[in-house]
Amino acid sequence: MNQHTEPEVTRRHAGDTESSRASRGWWDRNADDYQREHGGFLGDDRFVWGPEGLDEEEAGLLGPAEGLAGRRVLEVGAGAAQCSRWLASRGARPVALDISRRQLRHALRIAEGSPASPAFPLVQADAGALPFAAGSFDLACSAYGALPFVADPVRVLREVHRVLRPGGRWVFSVTHPIRWAFPDEPGPEGLTVAASYFDRTPYVEQDERGRAVYVEHHRTLGDRVRDVVASGFRLVDLVEPEWPEWNRREWGGWSPLRGRLIPGTAIFVCERG
Ligand SMILES: C[S@@+](CC[C@H](N)C(=O)[O-])C[C@H]1O[C@@H](n2cnc3c(N)ncnc32)[C@H](O)[C@@H]1O
Numbered sequence: 001m002n003q004h005t006e007p008e009v010t011r012r013h014a015g016d017t018e019s020s021r022a023s024r025g026w027w028d029r030n031a032d033d034y035q036r037e038h039g040g041f042l043g044d045d046r047f048v049w050g051p052e053g054l055d056e057e058e059a060g061l062l063g064p065a066e067g068l069a070g071r072r073v074l075e076v077g078a079g080a081a082q083c084s085r086w087l088a089s090r091g092a093r094p095v096a097l098d099i100s101r102r103q104l105r106h107a108l109r110i111a112e113g114s115p116a117s118p119a120f121p122l123v124q125a126d127a128g129a130l131p132f133a134a135g136s137f138d139l140a141c142s143a144y145g146a147l148p149f150v151a152d153p154v155r156v157l158r159e160v161h162r163v164l165r166p167g168g169r170w171v172f173s174v175t176h177p178i179r180w181a182f183p184d185e186p187g188p189e190g191l192t193v194a195a196s197y198f199d200r201t202p203y204v205e206q207d208e209r210g211r212a213v214y215v216e217h218h219r220t221l222g223d224r225v226r227d228v229v230a231s232g233f234r235l236v237d238l239v240e241p242e243w244p245e246w247n248r249r250e251w252g253g254w255s256p257l258r259g260r261l262i263p264g265t266a267i268f269v270c271e272r273g
Contacts, residue, residue, distance in 0.1 A: 007205035007213050014202045014215045019151045020099065020126050022204075022212040027079075027100035035080055035106045041249060044110045045085035045117070049143050049173045050265030051254035054241040056086065061171045061239065061269050062139055068092040071138040074163060076127050076156070076172070077145015080106035081120075087141075088118040095137075097123040097130070098145070128152065130159045137164050142172040144265075148216055151202070153224075157231035161272055170233060170270045176240065176263040179253070180218045186255030191262075224268065233270035241265055 014022070027034075042048050047056035056062060062073075069091030075084045078096035080103060087094040098104050104122045111119065125131050127146035140160050147153050160170050181197040183190050197220065205214040219227065221238075228235050243259025250256075254264045 005208055007207055010204050010206060011199075011201040012204050014151060014204050014212050014217075016128065016151045016155070018212050019149060019202075019215045019217065020128070022215045023146075023149045024099045026214045027098075028102040031079075031100060031102035031106060034103075038251065039080065039106075041251070042080075042082045044082060044114065045089055047083040047086040047143070049239075049267055050241060051249075051251035052241040052243050052259060052265055053247045053249075054239075054244075054265075054267075056083070059239070059267075061237075061267065062141060062169055065090050068139075072136065074130075074132070074137045074140040074160070075145070076130075076140060076142040076160065077147070077149075078107070078122075079103045079145065080110055081122060082110070083141060083143055084120055085110065085117065088120050092139075094120045095123060095132075096120065097125055097127065099124065099126050127156045128159060130163050132163045134162050135165045138168050140164055140168065140170045144173055144175070147172055148174050151215075151217055153217070153219060154227050154231055157227055157233065161232045164272045166272055168272045169236075170272065171267065172270075173265050173267040174219075174224070175216075176266045177219060177221045177224065178262055179264060182253075182258075182262070184253035186250045186253055186258060188257070190253055190255070190258050221266070224266070228268060228270050232273055234273055235268065236271050237267075237269040239267040239269065241267070 071092045073092045073094045075096045078098045081096035084094035084096040181193045183194050203216040204212050240263040
């Protein structure tokens with residue numbers, strides 16, 4: 001694509017392969033800007049569940065931090081692997097997986113800047129085809145990784161189910177489904193319903209040849225619950241973090257103004273049967 005051509009924004013079908021290819025390209029091209037803009041808020045070794053700033057240290061959704069030592073944890077769509085770094089600092093044995101080489105390059109950059117902290121594997125792969133043996137992990141987690149961007153979330157959830165040991169916990173956060181109905185704007189214009197919450201047609205940015213360069217997929221809250229159950233998990237909790245007083249920072253369409261009125265993040269806490 002000509003770098004100076006703005007992609008066209010549309011709503012249309014986008015399948016698995018096209019969505020994965022778009023995500024890989026978009027995150028490779030935008031990883032540097034993303035880490036520059038959000039890296040400070042995410043911290044090099046914090047585990048942040050979303051733009052509200054709720055972190056795992058406080059939330060304990062994977063279980064008490066004291067219980068993490070020695071646990072094998074898969075982070076799906078890890079980006080620069082900040083969450084895995086926090087897990088490693090608690091004695092866990094994380095593996096950070098992402099489709100984007102450039103995002104993982106930032107994980108290496110952070111690791112090179114703090115050689116004393118524990119090392120862990122970085123794996124470049126698609127969340128829909130996890131390159132691990134069945135039952136190889138005790139826990140799995142994802143903070144906005146992969147799931148908002150894939151056409152077939154059940155495929156990802158089944159893969160996570162396969163690589164977790166029985167009884168293992170799987171916690172993932174995504175954009176709260178209600179946000180789909182509102183313009184993705186941090187100000188008052190983002191408070192008026194502009195689209196149907198029930199319209200699952202993907203949001204697509206495409207180049208001049210009609211190839212998707214960015215895709216987001218919508219699932220309603222009910223769809224997400226059904227996806228979790230259909231993949232063999234038990235839903236233990238659904239956390240909707242409230243916007244805290246201390247957080248004055250906007251992140252795209254997430255802002256204190258909207259965060260005080262409507263949820264921005266949904267965190268699904270699941271257990272493998
Ligand atoms: C919003 S970032 C989340 C990463 C990190 N938790 C953070 O907050 O920065 C989404 C990540 O999901 C990754 N991703 C998107 N589609 C993926 C797929 N199909 N398989 C694996 N990773 C994927 C992207 O490359 C990106 O690093």
